[in-house]
Amino acid sequence: MYPIQHRSMAQSSRRCYCSVPFCSNNKQKFPYLSFHDFPVDGEIRARWVRAIRRDEGPSFKILRGSTFVCSQHFPPEDRYTSASGRIRIKQGSVPSRFHWNDWGGGSQARESVYQRARKRLGVAVLDDSDHEMPDSTEGALPAVTNDHDYACRPSPGKLDSATQRIRELELQVLSLEIEIQHLTVKKQHPLLFNFCVTDEDYRYYTRFSSKEVFTVFWDSVYPSASRLVYWSKAQQTAHVTPSPHRKLPLIDELFMFLCRVAAGLQEKTLSTIFEVSLSTVSRIILTWTSYLYQVLGSLPVWMTREQVQATMPDKFKLYCPQGESYSRLHRDPLCETPSSLSLQSETFSSYKNHTTFKGLIGVAPCGVITFVSKLYTGSISDMEITRKCQILHLLQPGDELMADKGFLIERMLSEVGATLVIPPLKKSPQLSREDTLKTQAIARLRILVERAIRRVKEYHIWDGLVPLSTVGSVNQLWAICCLMSNYQGPLDIKGDKPV
Structure with missing residues (x-):
């Protein structure tokens, strides 16, 4: 017997703590215990680490003079008292008494099932090495089959029924896997392509002239649309973050919005078609409304004088050489009647005899809408809406503007150097050839503008009254x-046909 080389340090210290898990012993609470450093020998130290079940890491470092194991974890035979009165442990000793092994009492091997069964039946357990088994089977004890019957061979009938049950479950699992795969493919396949097959389908559901035009539009908005923030998410945070997991493919979200705006389908119908909740439909439509308003509103749709000249029909060039646009007051859409009398008076239009909104549209001679004002209450005057919409700031000196016959804006145009184009006045019983051709050209331009406005009215969201909730x-x-x-x-x- 030799004393261990790592003597107990800090026997007189008051700051010794045991590093074994579930052990809170320290020198201050239990001064009669001894605390021992980890061995210097690498092999024995590794045995100590495995014994206490605590590997070294960021939260546990073995340091000389500060990492200890108390004497409570060593059996009495591994401890002895030195001549100086200090408790030491023998060379090569390893801690073995812990909370998880009942302080060394749980180290005995557990009895076998056979031994426990013999004891329960009151029969002495015989040691095979000391007693010879008789050749005769007479007097043999009955087999104990109550415990662990899985050790016995099952009957053939049970095997057959179990095999049949396993086959049934395997077929059920296969059927469910096929169903899941089918639903996954169905979910990943955009619903758009189920509804829109021909160009006519695209015109009905989306108001795009063809699949090709829709694809070009989708390719242009997809890079920014993939980072959309849902409307409800935007309410909760002030900074732009990627949107949460989507219920639908992104292209189906655009298709849902177009079905609501272009085809006029109600949100309840869309909820059924796309198999999402009504709140999800509302959130998607609000999000795409805000997004497309920002994207389309950022496009420079106002045409320069050079662009107007390059796209102007030949007949218009003869009589409106500097024509910039045709201004038209549009008195749609109708809205629900508010309960407030003051709001009723503001939105009521005597022209429509209903509460409505007014908006100003500018159309280039080629038929492209180049200016869209915001909507105003129906009671506002034509001159006031022309002044407020700031279309006059876009005109340059020398521009020519055509307006509906109800627009008395000639003086307002003269202030910015523009001219109002009107049909020539009849000074004689019959117009001259030049005045007749000019009148026809102006009339055709007005028809062109009416067709452009009709395209806007064909978005079926304006078919009914605008709910006050969407104002x-x-x-x-x-x-x-x-x-x-x-x-x-x-x-x-000559006709409403795309060329």
């Missing part, structure tokens, strides 16, 4: 419908 986004929807109508192609002066 907050009605300006955005109005601008989107006007600007997206340009994607239907240019208007032919």
Whole structure:
């Protein structure tokens, strides 16, 4: 017996703590215990680490003079008292008494099932090495089959039924896997392609002239649309963050919005078609309304004088050489009657005999909508809406502007150097040839403008009354419908056919 080389340090210290898990012994609480450093020998130290079940890491470092194991974890035979009165442990000793092994009492091997069964039946357990088994089977004890019957061979009938049950479960699992795969493929396949197959389908559901035009539009908005923030998410945070997990493919979200705006489908119907909740439909439509308003509103749709000249039909060049646009007051859409009398008086239009909104649209001679004002209450005057919409700031000296016969804006145009083009006055019983051709050209331009406005009115969201609950986004929807109508192609002066 030799004393261990790592003597107990800090026997007189008051700051010794045991590093064994579930042990809170320290020198201050238990001064009669001894605390021992980890051995210097690497092999014995590794045995100590394995014994206490605590590997070294960021939260546990073995340091000389500060990492100890108390004497409570060593059996009495591994401890002895030195001549100086200090408790030491023998060379090569390893701690073995812990909380998880009942302080060394749980180290005995557990009795076998056979031994426990013999004891329960009151039969002495015989040691095979000391007693010879008789050749005769007479007097043999009955087999104990109550415990662990899985050790016995099952009957053939049970095997057959178990095999049949396993086959049934395997077929059920296979059927469910096929169903899951089918649903996954169905979920990943955009619903758009189920509804829109031909160009006519695209015109009905989306108001785009063809699949090709829709694809071009989708490819242009997809890079930014993939980072959309849902409307409800934008309410909770002030900074832009990636949107949460989507219920639908992104292209189906755009298709849902177009079905609501272009085809006029109600949100309840969309909820059934896309198999999402009504709140999800509302959130998607509000999000895409705000997004497309920002995207389309950032496009420079106002045409320069050079662009107007390059796209102007030949007949218009003869009589409106500097024509910039045709201004038209549009008195749609109708809205629900508010309960407030003051709001009723503001939104009531004597022209429509209903509460309505007013908006100003500018159309280039080629039929493209180049200006969209916001919507105003129906009681506002024509001159006031022309002044407030700031279309006059876009005109340059020398520009020519045509307006509806109810627009008395000639003086306002003269202030910015522009001219109002009106049909020539009849000074004689019969107009001259030149005046007749000019009148016809102006009339055709007005027809072209009517067709451009009709395209906007064909967005079926304006078929009924605008609910007061959507008044907050009605300006955005109005601008989107006007600007997206340009994607239907240019208007032919002889008919409403894209060329």
